[in-house]
Amino acid sequence: MTTLELKNLSRSYNGKPVIDDLTLSIAGGETLVLFGPSGAGKSVLLRLIAGVVEPDKGQILIGGRDVTADEPDQRGVGMAFQNFALFPHMSAFDNIASPLVAHRKTRDQIRAGVQAVAKLLKIDHVLSHAPKALSNGQKQRTALARALVGQPPILLLDDPLRNVDAKLRFEMRLELPRLLANRGATVIYVTQDYKEAMALGDRIAVLHEGCIAQLGTPEEIYLAPKSVSIARLFGDPTINLLDVTPKADPLGVFAEVSDRPLRIFGCDASVAGRECVLGLRPESIRFIGGDVKGAIPVEIEAETPLNEKTVTLALTRGKRELLISRPAGTPGPVSGTAHVAVDERAAMLFDRATGMRIGGETAASLAKGEAA
């Protein structure tokens, strides 16, 4: 099991920093998902680790060894590219075999190695094809096979499911964790799809403008995002964000939604009067029968049935939009006025000016509570 450490890594293009003083340490055998919007520097970071892009400053340590000055062929990493980057003039077999050829394996070893990994990825029947004769899914598997075949201790996967169809993406999302776990490799997996990130990562590093905005388990990131922008990246439908100015009284801190007080946990009276943003996950809101204590009245605007859930768009009394998600098939109001209750412990409060989370112990402890 090989560890990977990045120390104070920086890289800029045309004077604009793309990776900015980034430090990250990944345990041996861990799968770390690098998540972030496009342009966040994910691909550049992978290229820095692979050695095809040189850092302006900082260090890269693989298994404790400083490889910053090493050429890419000496680092012992495998990489699958988002655009597959197959060698167009070679057959799928030769594509996959290239790492073995580079390490001067015998003809029999090469054949056995390629066959084994091709069988695993179900492409053994197209090995003689040229890349242009392969479907996108087969290209993607060929690229993956090429990264895996040399059994590199470090595996870099640059959004490998980006260019494949939805069905295959779903299948691979199920298959990949098993495949990667069996290899025992340390994996960095880049993606822009939060579902993929949550499904594959032991930990997720959210990259934002060349820095790691948050590093944690998928649960931590989902339930206790450090900032509004991270909260917005995870979850479908996206989190409800309402501008509020909390009030404090001896009972606790309250924010007003539809003129009704909503208790906020995990922060003290100092937030009273501050301009804040209230974050409510759509699934933490549920419809209730009537105007009971703690209920929030809303106007139903529209309903969107998704496959496994139904999303309702409602308006609060202040005409602010609120998305409410419930499992498909459960009854809910389709028009008029309805009442909802909010899981107050899942509500998050962010500072409106900085976007940073205020307090925030509750969700973190909630995540730990769920894991236990």
Next chain:
Amino acid sequence: MEHMSLTERILRGIALTLVVLFFMFPLFWIFLMSFQTNETILRIPPSLFFEPTLINYTSLITGELQTQAGSLKIEFMKNLGNSVLLSVCSVAVALVLGVPAAYAFARHKFRGSEDIAFTLLSFRFAPPLLVLLPLTIYFRQIGLDNTYIGLIWVYQLICLPLILWIVRGYFEDISPDIEYAYRIAGHSWFATFRKIALPLAGPGIAAAGLLAFIFAWNNFVFALVLASADKQPVTVGALAFVTASGIQYGQIAAAIVLSIAPTLALALYAQRYLVEGLSLGAVKG
């Protein structure tokens, strides 16, 4: 094409015919002239019908030209050999130097790289006559005038910029990720250049080489000034047919046919490589 009306098709046909006639007629006429004697060529009015003769070709190949004024020795076959030698060697040298340079310019943005590339291109802008006078003096001083090496060196002015700029574009079209993938697989940069960049830019290199060959083959002024009779290519050698006893039109025509034959054959042969697609579908899309 199917939506085209009859008139459009007719007009299109006429336009195409005119273009083809415009470009092909001189070649066709020269081809006919090469099978005629000076008398039939010069008769008025000219006619498409004549008694074909192979005398022009035989005299070119044997090197003996019989005229009214007597026998004249011509060096045409030697000139043809010179043309082949000069063009092949020039293109070979230009490929050996130009392809790695093109790769460097395409992949590595070093200080002044654009300036150097542009300077090389500017060799194509300079009028050859401007360069020739000082060059003749220098070549005489260092003993390179009237040598094959000297000529091949000067021909780099024609071939090198052409190959450099065309091949550079082809290298730039190759996704760097493909090369990165090969490096990461564990290959050295030189193996990557040889096994990935060269084969993928192959059609482009072939096209550039062919073009450079044609330009080198057609060059006239460098060889005229820098070489004497025994080193001259066909373009200059054809001047020998302008003799004191008259211009040998038949021989000139035959010499032209013989001298465009190799480039034509090469172009036809290389055509299928030239039209071959560059990126063979490895990258998405």
